[in-house]
Amino acid sequence: MAQAGRPRGRPPLSSREKIEAVAIELFLEHGYSGTGLAAIIEACGVSKTTFFRYFASKSEIIWYAFDDHTRHLRRLLAEADAPEPAMTVVRTCVVDALRASIDERGIWMKRFIILDGSPELRAEESAQWISWADAVGEYVARRLGVSERALVPASIGGAVQAAYLATLRDWRTSSKPASELLLDLDADLAPLCDVLQGWLDQQRPRR
Incomplete structure (x- = not known):
């Protein structure tokens, strides 16, 4: 039996996984060269500091x-x-x-x-x-x-x-x-x- 207050289903994505998933979808939609770092950061709703905590560059994704x-x-x-x-x-x-x-x-x-x-x-x-x-x-x-x-x-x-x-x-x-x-x-x-x-x-x- 699930514990009270604990959400069911897949666990929420970590910040790293969220950035990765959002960036991948942007690359598919707009192309790798057509997707700038600023667009990824904006779509993810994170700061540059948070992005660079997980990825050293766009290509590292x-x-x-x-x-x-x-x-x-x-x-x-x-x-x-x-x-x-x-x-x-x-x-x-x-x-x-x-x-x-x-x-x-x-x-x-x-x-x-x-x-x-x-x-x-x-x-x-x-x-x-x-x-x-x-x-x-x-x-x-x-x-x-x-x-x-x-x-x-x-x-x-x-x-x-x-x-x-x-x-x-x-x-x-x-x-x-x-x-x-x-x-x-x-x-x-x-x-x-x-x-x-x-x-x-x-x-x-x-x-």
Whole structure:
């Protein structure tokens, strides 16, 4: 039984979550470049001091979650059980990282739509995706005992990142629930990872 005086349903958004949600909607409506910091602050009904308490800049509203996502992917790969085939680990960790990032308010996917469709964010977006691909490549390199810049891990990181990005783009206009996105991502990665595992199995261990 609910306690008297306690509101039911979803808890109220924190100031940070409110700023993020309002800014994302403004970016979708007016474009990233067409939305100034002053407009975000006014729409949120907060002061500049409050805004900068949570975000160092307008662009951080877009990028902080991407950074968190990539760090989480790296952590999952670092903690994965080594006896499993490397590409099984990669596929599982990529799906699990996305599962942890997706939120019930749909902010994560809205953020992706903004960054993927905003030319002014393209250069930084490219750097972010390279970092994401590097997370996969570094894990494969550790399993092979080679440099992350070697052909095999670098190629695998790029291939998995391309498949991941293609799946997200397919979902930009989808109304399906996030649980189905995760199933689609796993299904899309499975044949690619099988092929890449075959390539890995042909590599000689480096001592």
